[in-house]
Amino acid sequence: MSEPSKSPDWLKPTPRGLYCEAGDFYVDPVYPVERAVITHGHSDHARAGHGAVLATPETLAIMRQRFGENAGGSHQPLAYGEAISLGGVDVKLVPAGHILGSAQAVLDYRGSRIVVSGDYKRRADLTCPPFEPQPCDVFITEATFGLPVFRHPPDTEEIDKLLHSLKLFPERAHLVGTYALGKCQRVITLLRRQGYEEPIYLHGALQACCKTYQDFGVELGALLPVLGTTKDELRGKIVLAPPSAATEPWARRLPDALVAQASGWMRVRQRARQRGVELPLVISDHADWDELLATIDEVKPGEIWITHGAEEALLRQAGLMGYRARALSLVGFEEED
Amino acid sequence: MKRFAPLLDALVFMPSRLGKLRLLREYFATTPDPDRGWALAALTGELSFSGVKSTQIRKLVQDRVDPQLFELSYDFVGDLAETVALIWPQKPGANYQPTLSDVVDGMASATRANAAALITGWLDALDATERWALLKLATGALRVGVSARLAKTALAEWSNVPIEQIEGIWHGLQPPYADLFAWLEGRAPQPERGNLPTFTPLMLAQPLEDEDIPKLDPAAYRAEWKWDGIRVQLVGRGGERRLYSRSGDDLGAAFPDLLAALHDDVVLDGELLVMRDGDIAPFNDLQQRLNRKTATPKLITDYPAWVRLYDILEEKGEDLRGLSFDERRGRLDRWYQAAPRPQMDLSPLLPFGSWDELSQMRDGARERSIEGLMLKRGDSTYVTGRPKGPWFKWKRDALTVDTVLMYAQRGHGKRSSFYSDYTFGVWRDQELVPVGKAYFGFTDEELRQLDKWIRDHTVDRFGPVRSVAPLLVLEVAFDSINRSTRHKSGLAMRFPRIHRIRWDKPAAEADQLPTLEKLVS
Known part of the structure; x- marks a missing residue:
């Protein structure tokens, strides 16, 4: 490792994203580029239209499913733990625990190491291997939930809330808003783990991602499309849909939908109420405040760069913990959960 | 607090009356005395302790959390009790977790000097939702959308005892209402009214x-x-x-x-x-x-x-x-x-x-x-x-006025996929000024038509609210209209409702503000 006083300068924030000049590639660029390393398949990290794309086989499959012909000129799969050299920069992808295929990009160049962690979480997820901390000189972290009010409760408690509500309101369909990629499949696996064996009904926009997960061997149990069902069939059943669907005419096909949403933002009541959510479920694929802090302490980086989220509070906290930290203020990252 | 906190939490989010009733019934059926009685007292506003001020709560948290991190968090969350509940550092396995009865008893006998220490101890022992419920209770600001009447209705539904019988003895009862619950569960006779100045349920027309x-x-x-x-x-x-x-x-x-x-x-x-x-x-x-x-x-x-x-x-x-x-x-x-x-x-x-x-x-x-x-x-x-x-x-027949639809807001619960709350205005010269808001008076079919019209004529959006092109005339009925400083038009209607949708009428022919002013009683 290099001396702590010298900040590595071979990876730079640019308007297109993090750029590595030595290897001539970007990590998670927000505009189409010649060569991209992609940490995971969410659309604010994986965009369409790049030339050469390096990512895990799962992430590449997700990009192909989402973007079709626009998924990139050429795809180079790199399995977890394997290394490759790009212009003298060693690139390795290690699990980030965020969604299927999500990886941290571990970059080594001339004796110093930068880890672009992408999005990550630390609690168990049946759809992907757990985050592996990598010692490094620079740890680039997200801060989506970088405020000490965000402490996600245990997933089991949140799933219990949903199962309890099904018992209390057996005549209502329970419409759970989830993002199509990641959250949807996570919620399904959590339900299955807690013994829920009924078919789970899907909005059309979620079906393709579920198929991709199943192709990679993730067990999701019986899934049925909402399309073609009757109102009576859906009473007391769980229906998953994108969060926006609850306010769209689509939702009227459900019997008296009880609107739930699975998201880390649900921790703040006002946010949940603004979105018309009746049953907030605090289930997130991002590290909460305690996980962010624990990760920093485990990785013990020489320096912390903060990409997107509540940078200010995490900067403050990193300072209190005795770390050198800076906010990168990258553009193009959406508030998602 | 194990049961009371999730109840409050669920009530806050439940928009429908039927849903709230079901939550309350389940709570009364599954929670033992005296906790359910204290919960009933809290919901009906019958708890009497002096409570703590939010400034005291703020001071407590500043002893535990970095002030800058607290301010950033408070800024984001917006509500003090909720910020404190969420940010309070966990002390796993710290203390005995207080029941609702413990909290009520403790608060009732607390002095100004020891109330803060008492609350600190409880905050350490509770989880985030319980801390939130505790702070709502301690600061006397439950605001979970449950009226005393609704709580009594839930008791009546749960026990199959007519609500009038409950109301008739209510004001002779004292929290935590052990005698009431014993009667409602058929374990004891109806509590005696005695010579107390209780309420006699009304005859209605x-x-x-x-x-x-x-x-x-x-x-x-x-x-x-x-x-x-x-x-x-x-x-x-x-x-x-x-x-x-x-x-x-x-x-x-x-x-x-x-x-x-x-x-x-x-x-x-x-x-x-x-x-x-x-x-x-x-x-x-x-x-x-x-x-x-x-x-x-x-x-x-x-x-x-x-x-x-x-x-x-x-x-x-x-x-x-x-x-x-x-x-x-x-x-x-x-x-x-x-x-x-x-x-x-x-x-x-x-x-x-x-x-x-x-x-x-x-x-x-x-x-x-x-x-x-x-x-x-x-x-x-x-x-x-x-x-x-x-x-x-x-x-007597309602008054009516022709207004122009200005804004529409999404409803809740059953209506969450519909724009069902309408703000309407009348003309003041060339400008529309809002004069009221209504969310009933139309049929389900009309709601569907209005929703479609609104989606097709949206000019701007603010969260759940859409601003629409000023083209649709709504005939609004109301009981009376008064002067009000709270509204831009200077008028406020009582019981406004959508009387007819005037698909046929040009918006320019809707009523003028002076026409409404003449109706002020």
Whole structure:
């Protein structure tokens, strides 16, 4: 490792994203580029239209499913733990625990190491291997939930809330808003783990991602499309849909939908109420405040760069913990959960 | 707090009345005494401890959390109790987790000096939702959208005991209501009312439909004005006095002047009004005195309270409800004449020969203080609830105005996929000014059509609200309209509802503001 006083300068924030000049590639660029390393398949990290794309086989499959012909000129799969050299920069992808295929990009160049962690979480997820901390000189972290009010409760408690509500309101369909990629499949696996064996009904926009997960061997149990069902069939059943669907005419096909949403933002009541959510479920694929802090302490980086989220509070906290930290203020990252 | 906190949490998010009732029923059925009793007291506003100030809570958290991180968090969350509940550092396995009873007992005996330490200890032992519930309870700001009436309705549904029976003894009960729950579960007889000044559930009227009129014999009915105040019950019993709303809420603290004016053992049914020099003041004036914990001398002088009497239910311990209306009315007259009755008068009976004659009287009455007519059978006994036949209310026709739809907001629950709350305006010169908001009066099919129209004519969005092109005329019905400083137009409607959707009418032909101003009562 290099001396702590010298900040590595071979990876730079640019308007297109993090750029590595030595290897001539970007990590998670927000505009189409010649060569991209992609940490995971969410659309604010994986965009369409790049030339050469390096990512895990799962992430590449997700990009192909989402973007079709626009998924990139050429795809180079790199399995977890394997290394490759790009212009003298060693690139390795290690699990980030965020969604299927999500990886941290571990970059080594001339004796110093930068880890672009992408999005990550630390609690168990049946759809992907757990985050592996990598010692490094620079740890680039997200801060989506970088405020000490965000402490996600245990997933089991949140799933219990949903199962309890099904018992209390057996005549209502329970419409759970989830993002199509990641959250949807996570919620399904959590339900299955807690013994829920009924078919789970899907909005059309979620079906393709579920198929991709199943192709990679993730067990999701019986899934049925909402399309073609009757109102009576859906009473007391769980229906998953994108969060926006609850306010769209689509939702009227459900019997008296009880609107739930699975998201880390649900921790703040006002946010949940603004979105018309009746049953907030605090289930997130991002590290909460305690996980962010624990990760920093485990990785013990020489320096912390903060990409997107509540940078200010995490900067403050990193300072209190005795770390050198800076906010990168990258553009193009959406508030998602 | 293990059960109480999730209950509050679920109630906060549940928009529908039926959903709230189900949550409450389940809670009462599955929570042991005395916790469920204390929860009932908290929900019905019957808990009495002085509570802590939010500034004290703020101080507590600043001892535990970096001030800068706290400020950033508070900025994001917006609500102090919630910020503190979420940010409070966990102390796993720290302490004995207090029950709701522990918290209520502790708060009741806490002094100003030790309340903060007590709360700190509890915060350490509870999880985030429980901390939030604790802070809501301790600062006296539950606000979970449950009225006392709703809580009692849940008790009635859960136990299959009519709500009138619960209301009839409610004000003789004390938290945590062990005797009430024992009775509702069939383990004990109904708690004795004794000589306490409890509420007697009211007799209510059915609306009179046009097709009912020919079936009714005019000679059998008595008519009186339906005054535009709020229905109340004034109770004197065993030297105690109370003023109750129609749902049995105790209004006495806001009307000490009325209580002081009553000296007899008597139960009276009447209309609460603000009266100045013999004239009934606008309903707005009455609202200045409602929903207050106390009344200042200035408020009492500026908004003089008055009760216009309709009926007498009890006199010197004698229950008069079994007598006919005519007999009761005679007793009321005699009681009223027997001594000076300050701040009260009798609602006069209106002689009439035929329904046509009465109908003309009703249409002729345009004073703001009159909502319409009440019809009561002369031989009707006083029966709790809303029986069909003995009493009718015959409201005068609503006022209507043609407005233009300006904004639409998404509804909640069943209506969350519909734009169902409408803000409408009228023209002031070339500009539209909002004059009201309505979310009922239309059929499901019309709601579907309105929703589609709104989605097709949206010009701007703010969260759940859409601003629409000023093209659609809504005919809005309302009971009355008053001056108001709260609205840009300077007017506020009572009970506005969508009367008709005027798909045919050009927006430019909607009403002008001066037209509405002429309707101000």
